[in-house]
Amino acid sequence: MKAINKLSYLKLFSFVIALSLFSCDDEELVQINENASTSLTLSTESVVMSEENAGEDILSLTWTEPNFGFQSATDYSLEVDLVGNDFSNAKVVAVGRDTSKVFTSEELNSILLNLGATPMEINQVEMRLLVSLSDAQRSYTESVNIDATPFSSILDLSTNLGIVGSATPGGWGSEDILDVPFYSTSENNVVVAYATLRDGEMKFRENNDWAVNYGDDGNDGTLEQDGANIPVTAGTYKVTVNTETLEWSLQEYSWGIVGGATVYGWDTPDVKFEYNPYQDNWKAAATFTDGEIKFRQNEEWNVEYGDTGSDGTLEQGGDNIAVEAGHYIITLDLNNLTYELEQTDLWGLVGDATTFGWDAPDPDKFLPDFGINEGMFYLNGVELSAGELKVRQNEEWGVNYGDDGNDGTLELNGANIPSTPGIYNVEMNFAVNPPTIDFYAWQ
Structure with a gap:
């Protein structure tokens, strides 16, 4: 540019x-x-x-x-x-x-x-x-x-192809949750999706519509238009499709943060990254204590990165990365093997419907929209139990929001929000006054 x-x-x-x-x-x-x-x-x-x-x-x-x-x-x-x-x-x-x-x-x-x-x-x-x-x-x-x-460093890697099915958050089609999107890559005619799936079936279709859809007769790695549903087991995957040859593949794929500075220590689960298509990198939100971290793939030590020179550059098998206590947005750039730690205020879910109840830590952290929707925050694939919850900043009660009337409108120090067991995508909008919150249950 x-x-x-x-x-x-x-x-x-x-x-x-x-x-x-x-x-x-x-x-x-x-x-x-x-x-x-x-x-x-x-x-x-x-x-x-x-x-x-x-x-x-x-x-x-x-x-x-x-x-x-x-x-x-x-x-x-x-x-x-x-x-x-x-x-x-x-x-x-x-x-x-x-x-x-x-x-x-x-x-x-x-x-x-x-x-x-x-x-x-x-x-x-x-x-x-x-x-x-x-x-x-x-x-x-x-x-x-x-x-x-104006100028923009925002990429447009969007495509019209998506994943739909009982294995996906939106099920076989939902007005609330769109199909899992595919994004362009540096290879011609090759698109990729990063998806957390559950046991079920899936297909690929264009424009969130059934007019053009693909399945895999025989489940042999080649797509056919209007083909058979594709069975899949629960996991986090990288899905690759060649839109010219119609060859496709599914591989286990995730990136996370592990270490003594994280809420889970050196054991699983890792603090998970989400793919950021606007900049072709990976983002995570985490609260650290004084300690050390590393980055690794698939919650295993086969592929792991540290920083031997403490210069923001990653090396396979490099030294542990020292971090100070605080709240961070972490950026992982796999194209250039670099990372950034940005201290900032973080929003999280707390309550007896969440993993650790009403006490800190709050592991379910919102990520801001890294596109152009200022004031929007997202939390995808969070599992909630029956109970209540609230939204609070930096794992403290100084700034917390509830929902008086349970109408989707957030109020400072408002009432606890009732929860029904399930997996949800949560959207919070601070671009409006009063702010709003929406819970979209996986279909």
């Missing part, structure tokens, strides 16, 4: 927008100035974002405080959307009482990608200012436009 390092030009221009606010009560002792106005000034009419300038300030917006005729405590918010959306899905940036806002390239880029802007192309973006004098006295300025070119 070719990145542009500099803005083609920087030109200062101003948009002056008249803003009139009227008193809602003729009996008020203070008369609001009907001619109060503000001007919104942007530092440029065109921005180009790139990985190289991600940390740099790229756009400044300033405005003057309207003269309402008295000293006021005015709050401001900026709304950003793509031209043509009429601010129906705008991203809101709270500014408080400041009369300016500076966006870094990374910050503005994230907003635009969340809006669905096309990377590496010029997108017309509109912005407007919300002036709030009180809950009853709020007004927008007219929108102003700017040309913006």
Whole structure:
């Protein structure tokens, strides 16, 4: 991907927008100035974002405080959307009482990608200012436009092929859980899926629909359209299909973290990684104590990696990796044999419906969406028993959510959430207010 390092030009221009606010009560002792106005000034009419300038300030917006005729405590918010959306899905940036806002390239880029802007192309973006004098006295300025070119390091490895069947989370077809997806690889016509399956049967089909589906008559490793169901035993697998020759294979395949710093120590089960197709790497969420870890395949020592030089590079059979106590997102890059440990806040499930009950540790940790859905968190294939549970941050009760009314809406310090025994994919959405949680039972 070719990145542009500099803005083609920087030109200062101003948009002056008249803003009139009227008193809602003729009996008020203070008369609001009907001619109060503000001007919104942007530092440029065109921005180009790139990985190289991600940390740099790229756009400044300033405005003057309207003269309402008295000293006021005015709050401001900026709304950003793509031209043509009429601010129906705008991203809101709270500014408080400041009369300016500076966006870094990374910050503005994230907003635009969340809006669905096309990377590496010029997108017309509109912005407007919300002036709030009180809950009853709020007004927008007219929108102003700017040309913006975002960048993306997100890959699109998606294909239209998926796995369906009684062995899969969605069963033979579910509105809640889509087919297990296949992803493109570096080999032409070869796609791969990473699937945790149970005892049952499966088939492959296109577009989550039965119009084009494949089975394996004779179970001999070659697919036939409308062929027989394929039997499978429970396990975690790598499924490979050649879409040209219709040859396919199924092999046991998983990656995990093992070690004295993990909740399970040097014994199984390992802390499991999930494949991240947006960056072609593997991600895990874990809470560590002071100790050591290693990475290994299939919860066995046949293929295991450590870091002999403590430089973030993995070697087969390398030294144990020392870690400090904390909450981490771990990235494993098998293409370059590197890893990263990022300390961050983690969400987990706790309760008598979970593995360790109401006490720490909370082994069932949510992963954030590593695509462009900011505020979304996922936990796939978690097994729950009959009982209750809650969501909490960093295995402590300082920040915890329950569900008053059991309606899928989360409340801070809310009621325990009842659980029915089963295996679930859990989706939590903090991009909305109030946040929500959904449990999708495996079919």
